[in-house]
Amino acid sequence: MKVKDSATRTSAIAVGSSAAGTANRGGVVLAGLGVVAFSLTFPSTAWGLESFGPWSLVALRTLVAAAIAGSVLLAGRVPVPDRRHRAGLVVVAAGVVVGFPLLTTLALQTSTTSHAAVVVGLLPLTTAVFSSLRTGARPPRAFWIAALAGAAVVIAFTVQQSGGELSGGDLYLFGALLVCAAGYTEGGRLAGIMPGWQVVGWALILSLPLAVAGAAIALPLEPVRLTAHGVIGLVWVAAGSTFFGLYVWYRGMAEIGVPRASQLQLAQPLLTLVWSFFLLGEEVSTAAPVAAIAVLVCIAATQRTGNARRPG
Numbered sequence: 001m002k003v004k005d006s007a008t009r010t011s012a013i014a015v016g017s018s019a020a021g022t023a024n025r026g027g028v029v030l031a032g033l034g035v036v037a038f039s040l041t042f043p044s045t046a047w048g049l050e051s052f053g054p055w056s057l058v059a060l061r062t063l064v065a066a067a068i069a070g071s072v073l074l075a076g077r078v079p080v081p082d083r084r085h086r087a088g089l090v091v092v093a094a095g096v097v098v099g100f101p102l103l104t105t106l107a108l109q110t111s112t113t114s115h116a117a118v119v120v121g122l123l124p125l126t127t128a129v130f131s132s133l134r135t136g137a138r139p140p141r142a143f144w145i146a147a148l149a150g151a152a153v154v155i156a157f158t159v160q161q162s163g164g165e166l167s168g169g170d171l172y173l174f175g176a177l178l179v180c181a182a183g184y185t186e187g188g189r190l191a192g193i194m195p196g197w198q199v200v201g202w203a204l205i206l207s208l209p210l211a212v213a214g215a216a217i218a219l220p221l222e223p224v225r226l227t228a229h230g231v232i233g234l235v236w237v238a239a240g241s242t243f244f245g246l247y248v249w250y251r252g253m254a255e256i257g258v259p260r261a262s263q264l265q266l267a268q269p270l271l272t273l274v275w276s277f278f279l280l281g282e283e284v285s286t287a288a289p290v291a292a293i294a295v296l297v298c299i300a301a302t303q304r305t306g307n308a309r310r311p312g
Helices: 004-041 041-048 054-075 083-106 113-135 140-162 172-188 196-221 228-256 259-281 288-303
Strands: none
Touching: 004 228, 004 259, 041 054, 041 083, 041 113, 041 140, 041 228, 041 259, 054 083, 054 196, 054 228, 054 288, 083 113, 083 196, 083 228, 113 140, 113 172, 113 259, 113 288, 140 288, 172 196, 172 259, 196 228, 196 288, 228 259, 259 288
């Protein structure tokens, strides 16, 4: 009987480990898809600015994304979130739906997409710090070493790209880092309670009144010159980055944890550099391939460190 019990326990452990490994791989894939979607945001925003002013573009991307989210929520007859989750959804809306898009769009008025991308490359470390403070999760020391190494590569690359001087849009970008990290952290926490697409959906719905007011004010004041690039850029930042990107991103974070998922974003600046070269014709420094390899090594290291420890 003891032999049978032992065999049963061993089998259960093996099955549990296999299931956990599969879930982790699935979470990495989902978060990775989010990173790919986000990497197209800056080039798409640059395209969108060909047709719309910065305030109009942000308002319209929120309106379109909220229309998609509202349709999905209505089709699924999803109930309104509990009152205890609403404060967290406000943080997601303020940080990810409104704050980050607005600040980065304003920054792209004076910064190139490649420069903005490498500055925002500090987002993974910022998100990991916010998550540790908010949830009490404690990633192992090896995680922080790898994360700091990746951030150092991004900083060095930023300084090299900018000639040692910060551009006028960097203040907007640093503000965007803070509000986005807060939104990612809170959204990742909520995605462990409700489906990720619902987190995104309700955050967009909460932002809808502000988007309507913003569009009503901005569109008459800012010139609109519709072009193919402008329309494609608007559609992508609304449907691709804001809705689909956040959906798979929050699902991935719920499965593998906010700190580990955030480090996958170390690849985002370098992907954006590729898109900027092919879609916008921006020049890319010869240092980019070296930085890409170094950052990918850091990502691999963070993904092998295991999950964060919870307090208690």
